[in-house]
Amino acid sequence: MRRPALLSLFWLVLAFGLLAGCASRPAPTDATRSAETWEAQRARLATLDTWELTGKVGLRTPDDSTSANLDWRQTPYHFRLLLSGPFGSGRSVLEGRTGRVSLTTGEGRFEAESPEALMRQRLGWSLPVAALTDWVRGLPAAGRPHRLERDGRGFPARLEQDGWTIDYRDWTRADGLWLPRRMTLTYGDLDVTLVVTRWQPELLDV
Numbered sequence: 001m002r003r004p005a006l007l008s009l010f011w012l013v014l015a016f017g018l019l020a021g022c023a024s025r026p027a028p029t030d031a032t033r034s035a036e037t038w039e040a041q042r043a044r045l046a047t048l049d050t051w052e053l054t055g056k057v058g059l060r061t062p063d064d065s066t067s068a069n070l071d072w073r074q075t076p077y078h079f080r081l082l083l084s085g086p087f088g089s090g091r092s093v094l095e096g097r098t099g100r101v102s103l104t105t106g107e108g109r110f111e112a113e114s115p116e117a118l119m120r121q122r123l124g125w126s127l128p129v130a131a132l133t134d135w136v137r138g139l140p141a142a143g144r145p146h147r148l149e150r151d152g153r154g155f156p157a158r159l160e161q162d163g164w165t166i167d168y169r170d171w172t173r174a175d176g177l178w179l180p181r182r183m184t185l186t187y188g189d190l191d192v193t194l195v196v197t198r199w200q201p202e203l204l205d206v
Helices: 003-015 035-047 115-123
Strands: 051-060 065-074 079-084 091-097 100-105 108-112 147-150 156-161 164-174 177-187 190-201
Touching: 035 177, 100 115, 108 115, 164 190
Parallel strands: none
Antiparallel strands: 051 065, 051 190, 065 079, 079 091, 091 100, 100 108, 147 156, 156 164, 164 177, 177 190
């Protein structure tokens, strides 16, 4: 796969579901996680709709792989993702609000009414809407079939929904919440890995 097409695909994977809906210190000992802990925080997670996170995202297909640094700001009405890394454009910005999504890369600026429309515009095909804003919090997207497996401490370990498989590899604690620190998302032969280095829930100054 050519690098520009791979980069576009990278962005669009991140864009799924974005409108549907403390620099991290070392996490406390894993023994503090329990099924009771998860159930106690689920209501707060479900209402968490504003945050900032930074980390690194990697994308792999049978033909190529790439990675980038990620800065993601999310509010109920707007999202902005900044990718910077080793690929040629160096810096790309995906942002949008209801009814309008834009992607700015070294190749130019592209707009569409939705992430799905942007996929069709840039790639010629589209995938069903997924709910990354839910998955990144460890939750299944509401109102759609899913299969969830839990780990030995009662936290989500594997989620299958909309043809995607999400594996939660590690967790971190920020602002009193346990949030995914490392997760992988798989759709066919496409693999995406997200490693969060900083979670800031309920960002107030976006």
